[in-house]
Amino acid sequence: MGSGRRPFAGGVSALVLTAGCGRLGFDPGGPAHDGGGGGGRIDAVALDDTSCDELAGLRLCEPFDTGSSLPTVNADAPNTLTFDTSRPYRGGASLHSHTEANGTPAWRLGQALGSISTGDIYARWYLYVSSSITQPFASTHLLQDEAPFIGVVFGMTAAGTPDVSYTATGGALGVDPLPRDRWVCVQLHILVDPTSGLVESWIDGAPSARLDALPTLPGNGYNNVHAGHFSGGPTHTEVADVWTDELAVGALPIPCD
DSSP, X not given: OOTTOOOTTTTTTTOEEXXXXXXXXXXXXXXXXXXXXXXXXXXXXXXXXXXXXXXXXXXXXXXXXXXXXXXXXXXXXXXXXXXXXXXXXXXXXXXXXXXXXXXXXXXXXXXXXXXXXXXXEEEEEEEEEOTTOOSOEEXXXXXXXXXXXXXXEEEEOTTSOEEEEETTTEEEEOSSOOOOSSEEEEEEEEEEOSSSEEEEEEETTEEEEEEEEEOOOOTTOEEEEEEEEEEOSSSSOOOEEEEEEEEXXXXXXXXOO
């Protein structure tokens, strides 16, 4: 295990999250994510149907059922941002972000993380991407709350490949295309360090895009969360629809279910 590296599944045999009537646990026989470029894997086992609001120790839980604790809406017409009852991953609704021009946002954002400047940040959300999208887009952002808004972004390339980036230094691509027209579970881990940080991601539990041995400490720490998407790519106009649900951010690994 390289310097500064912490496995996503550290202590996996002992880690079981319990809260209320919902319980989530990792497979105690599952190996920890190793130091290589994709040898390890998290196996999450849903013991009961549960929601992020039933997991203890989170800094942010967004089921997007009837509202959001991310107070700022950034979606100028004709872009829209709605709570969509027709396509929830779970519960009553999901966050539907719709853009009609490249280089424009449809997202909710807020100062939700309390300026995290050390340790580990884990995020998990469910993502539904329309097969009609042929342009890159950026999904969930974890950022500092002041210019130049440095932080970690998860997104998709024009080729349909997942990517993660630390905005001050660049990004990395996954190998397998992001599945379309169905819900997928995205997990993200940031080891916050001024010189030897780490960013890694998983799609449906399988290792995807990752960055090693880089600075991952923005100026005043991680505070802002953006949920929805920012449409990027060429200058032509393209309608893009993305749905986000069950967004959770905390200091411990957050399993898929």
